[in-house]
Amino acid sequence: MAHGGMVKCPAKRKYKEIEEEEHAPSASQTPESQQAEPRRVTRSRAKLVQTVADAHASPSDVHAGKPEPCGQPVAWADKRAALNDALPYFKAHQGSVHTKDLVPSGMLIDGIVGIRDCFYSQVIVTSIGGGRVQDPITKTMVRTEDQGDNGKNLKALKYALENKHPFVMIAGAGNNNFPVKPPHYYNVLDYFHVTDIWQEKIKGDKQPVVVYMVRLEKVRLDTKSWWTPKGVSAHEAGEFGIGTYSCASHTCTTCQSPSKEIFEQGWTCLNSECSKYFELAACFDIDDLTYSDAFLRERTAYTGPEFDDERVPSLPSEDNNSIGSEKEYKQGILCPKCHCCSRRIKWDGWCCENAECDFKHIVPLKQTPLNGMESENKQMEKRRSSSANIVHESIIVHETIAGGQEFKTFFLPDEDGKTAIGTITRIRPTEAALSRRGGIDDLYLQLQKEDLKLERRPAKNAGCRVEELTSHFSGNFGAPYKFGVVVKTTTSFKDAPAPILETLLRLTWGGKAAVETSINLIQDKGIKVLKNAIPSEFEQYNEQLVLGYFENSKISAHDDGEKELGPNVASLSLGSPSVMKFSPKRGKNIGDTKDIDKKKRKPVLSLTLKHGDMLVMHGEQIQKLYLHAVDPYGKHRFALTCRHVRPNTIPDKEQRDLSVDNGKVPERWAAVRYDGKEDRFESSVTGEVATSVGTIIGTG
Structure with a gap:
């Protein structure tokens, strides 16, 4: 040439x-x-x-x-x-x-x-x-x-x-x-x-x-x-x-x-x-x-094997052996009216993405049977793979019991490997707290009956031809979170269904208990902590993000480090089990530094979250130094996460006022608290005590 x-x-x-x-x-x-x-x-x-x-x-x-x-x-x-x-x-x-x-x-x-x-x-x-x-x-x-x-x-x-x-x-x-x-x-x-x-x-x-x-x-x-x-x-x-x-x-x-x-x-x-x-x-x-x-x-005679024309796939249909959240039900559909390929964006079914078409297709989600969910959690426990139980040698671990509930607290280190900058606390309930009337199992079943307005939302290139949606479905309650993404669809606590508010009560106890446990361990065990990194005060939650997972759904590595958020984040897992992993951010001198320049680094902590487990992250430095990701194992899972959104950090007055108003809990719910040690709900107004919040609120 x-x-x-x-x-x-x-x-x-x-x-x-x-x-x-x-x-x-x-x-x-x-x-x-x-x-x-x-x-x-x-x-x-x-x-x-x-x-x-x-x-x-x-x-x-x-x-x-x-x-x-x-x-x-x-x-x-x-x-x-x-x-x-x-x-x-x-x-x-x-x-x-x-x-x-x-x-x-x-x-x-x-x-x-x-x-x-x-x-x-x-x-x-x-x-x-x-x-x-x-x-x-x-x-x-x-x-x-x-x-x-x-x-x-x-x-x-x-x-x-x-x-x-x-x-x-x-x-x-x-x-x-x-x-x-x-x-x-x-x-x-x-x-x-x-x-x-x-x-x-x-x-x-x-x-x-x-x-x-x-x-x-x-x-x-x-x-x-x-x-x-x-x-x-x-x-x-x-x-x-x-x-x-x-x-x-x-x-x-x-x-x-x-x-x-x-x-x-x-x-x-x-x-x-x-x-x-x-x-x-x-x-x-x-x-x-x-x-x-x-x-x-030149034209060539086709001499290959006979085949069926499968360019137009059939619509998904109800199956007696499925519950409707299996991986095939998260796939998109081809609209039979206008032939538009449409993703499954909404939790409850498919809507044609062609703005000029009104076609909808619903395959009802069956209530997940508790025995199936229990089986998934037991299988996860038996598996106990190495990837689900990682604890780096620099992490301090302590286990305590409160009212039968198991607290496992992990102190995450700073870059020096010796100073703690935050705690991860997993709270595992008793079997009785799960199965009793008005317990966590009932909360899970009731949650499935509610319209939580869950949708898959843009994760990359929003509005563009190459837009990618999140793998999971989400809906927000209380103060707006992720400004510009969930604001328009957030639902105030005043309009939230009962299971959301019950979860808020449960996580409020879990968050406070995790903070108290962390502070007591620091004092009793003489744990070295970065100054002001692990506050002793608890800020009341005013926001709850609900994530719904189908089979094979997951959430990739991210942090909750928005400046509007307080230092404490608490989550309740319901349904199928999952593995939560914490990895150092790129460039941070934590863990195995061989991959320090890589965006995706090896986790220094991974733990199994079973049905009913709470997980509390406490300390702002966690979000600055670490990323966390969740890999669910099973066909149906909810993760309900509460945070405190600081209204005074929001410069826009309209959004600031919206944050305050949406984050207010209705009076009858504000008068109730959950005591996790005794596994019961209490009214500060009447003094009434009950194992079911509905008994006090008047909904059950």
Whole structure:
């Protein structure tokens, strides 16, 4: 390859069929399998597109002058996560090919468009993804070296070629080659099969590089493609029958490998190991090479296995053996009315994400049977894996008992490894506190009956095409928390259902008890503590965040270090068990410092949270030095977490007033307290004592 992207010119072309080609019969002599006229300008040699789609041009601008499609896709989405959630054959949140065991089921062509990529009614030619790196200046993905043979996408597509395996193609509006105005951003096309894979040279970041290309052909050539321009003839749309065109293949005299004559400019050996690889009879700039009509118009009979059209998945339905929170019920759906791919955003069911559609689908969540939940917790106890019981040697641990409830307190160290900066206290209730009338089991069952307004909320790129939702569902009560995310949907304590307020009473006792236990241990055991890091006072909770978990839901590493929050955070776990992990933040000299520069570090503390367990974090420094994450194990779990939001730290008066008003507890509930040592509720007004809060409040 010459410098500047020119194709090398050999002294003599070498392939066995040179004489036959030079004396080849004319097109009129080959009516069944004809060669395309080599110099006639056709749609296949339209103006070449840019290597990378213009990052500043919107899809509507790029496709503004294009014709309307003759039909509509059977499935579409405007957000990639919705596409991934709803379609079982395309789960790739990143990348272009979805595979299972390297067998492809779906492929997306979108924003990165190669210089010779093609997108027609029956044929797609595209470069195979993999091997690109981000340019540090332009931030675009570029190639700086030859593409290797070990890429997952390449292996999957080679498998498809060798095994005649069909899969679904999807086109994004970011693809400049879209032959029509895309109806939506992501559009499901049809089943295609791989006809050719080869290597060719393109201009790289600084020099020519070798890349893999793939040619795909629609399986059902006898059906009209919906992305065909409206009102054009089959010939104009690039629709041809099998045998009408044939692309010649020649064998290289140097390496004895056959290669199709894919370029209009002439034949070249496409074996990258050959010394004559990518040599043509004349010199051409790489960007000037175009595929021949014969190559693009050749049609190949599909001879692979028969298959069912599964582009439109069925709606999830109620199952006698399920409760409705299994992992399959967290997947998205394909709306049967408008064909929009929609994520499961709401706890209680699916709503079509198309603003112009009103379709809803509800599969009732059954009340989780207590015996199933108890079984999950017992299995977790038996497992006792090493990852669920990590305590770094620098952490001080003490166990105490209060009224039968087990307190396990962990003192987390500062960067010196000797000074405590905060405590983690797990409070485990007695069996009687769980199972008695009005106990924790009843609270869990009652909570399942309430409309808690739980939703999955944006975790990344909110409102954007690549928006990602949290894995868990959430709803907020009391003072607003996570300003700008939950504010608009927070529910005041005055309007909160009874289980939320009962949880507030229980966690208030747990938070106070954890603080008292921590202070007593510090004094009795002489534990060294960073000055003012572990306050002896308890600030009353005025906010409660409820998280709901389906099977396989989780919450990634984060902290609760917002400046508006007090130093104490308490959480009640109900339902399936989980493992909570605490890891040092990047750059903090805590724990195993071998990974000190990594964002995701090894945990220094992990503990199992069973049904009914409380966990209290006390001390602001915990949030500054550590991250915590939760991995649930089971099919159904609630985590109810209380905090104190400091109204005086909120500069906006409207939100400050909202925080105060929403955080007020109704009078009849404010007069009740929970005593965890005695496991009972008490009224400060009447002196009444009861094991069920409903007896005092008048709701049970």
